[in-house]
Amino acid sequence: MFDLTGKVALITGGTRGIGMAIAKALAGAGAQICVNGRSDDRLEECKSIYGEDGIDVFTVAFDVTSEAEVDRGIAIIESKFGSIDILVNNAGMIKRIPMLDMPVEDFRQVIDIDLVAPFIVSKRVVPSMISHGGGKIINICSMMSVYGRNSVSAYAAAKGGLKLLTANMCCEWAKHNIQANGIGPGYIATSQTAAIRVDGHPFNNLVMTRTPAGRWGEAQDLGGAAVFLASAASNYVNGHILFVDGGILANFGYVQGENI
Numbered sequence: 711m712f713d714l715t716g717k718v719a720l721i722t723g724g725t726r727g728i729g730m731a732i733a734k735a736l737a738g739a740g741a742q743i744c745v746n747g748r749s750d751d752r753l754e755e756c757k758s759i760y761g762e763d764g765i766d767v768f769t770v771a772f773d774v775t776s777e778a779e780v781d782r783g784i785a786i787i788e789s790k791f792g793s794i795d796i797l798v799n800n801a802g803m804i805k806r807i808p809m810l811d812m813p814v815e816d817f818r819q820v821i822d823i824d825l826v827a828p829f830i831v832s833k834r835v836v837p838s839m840i841s842h843g844g845g846k847i848i849n850i851c852s853m854m855s856v857y858g859r860n861s862v863s864a865y866a867a868a869k870g871g872l873k874l875l876t877a878n879m880c881c882e883w884a885k886h887n888i889q890a891n892g893i894g895p896g897y898i899a900t901s902q903t904a905a906i907r908v909d910g911h912p913f914n915n916l917v918m919t920r921t922p923a924g925r926w927g928e929a930q931d932l933g934g935a936a937v938f939l940a941s942a943a944s945n946y947v948n949g950h951i952l953f954v955d956g957g958i959l960a961n962f963g964y965v966q967g968e969n970i
Contacts, residue, residue, distance in 0.1 A: 799827070808860075839883075
């Protein structure tokens with residue numbers, strides 16, 4: 711039921727962090743992994759990291775916000791492996807800037823990468839999925855898909871939009887045996903959060919005390935959810951956001967003065 715042998719998976723932004731952890735989990739279930747990024751140097755570096763786990767990853771450079779580059783990059787993958795069976799829209803960014811200080815260009819950049827890009831990539835991949843009888847789309851959403859937070863207006867707007875884009879993908883493509891779902895990570899220990907994951911830091915204290923699991927998540931914690939949503943085990947799950955958050959949303963409430 712969870713076997714992905716023979717399936718081709720594209721993970722956008724899979725060169726590090728959450729994307730890489732998900733890609734490794736899918737590879738462990740048997741999928742052929744394809745990863746995109748914008749830097750050839752980073753793609754070469756990530757090949758060796760995957761190789762340490764015995765994973766022969768196929769890499770291709772393209773900008774997920776450019777229709778022309780997406781078309782070129784996916785055409786390369788299709789020419790080598792055929793149809794993409796599993797698409798993980800993981801590429802993303804965040805800018806922590808209060809709204810009154812945020813340039814419109816920065817707001818648009820976050821929306822383009824976090825919301826418009828999943829639309830572009832999915833639109834390019836889905837026709838082939840339809841012709842091959844189905845497929846799986848996994849959009850990497852966020853707790854900000856359902857809650858606001860101080861200083862991340864563009865990110866929250868994009869991730870909230872991605873939640874509803876996921877629902878609309880389900881509404882339009884379920885009839886073609888395509889399941890479109892999302893994963894909503896909690897607070898995950900990555901290189902980007904290293905500076906605030908120290909004892910005594912207010913944000914670290916908040917995460918540790920508010921998360922019922924009592925710890926930060928690891929990128930690997932998302933792997934099981936990804937395999938489930940990419941496999942036949944989720945064939946009747948559609949338009950759903952699966953939160954992998956240690957229970958923090960169950961214990962989530964706004965307290966005046968907290969910046970969460």
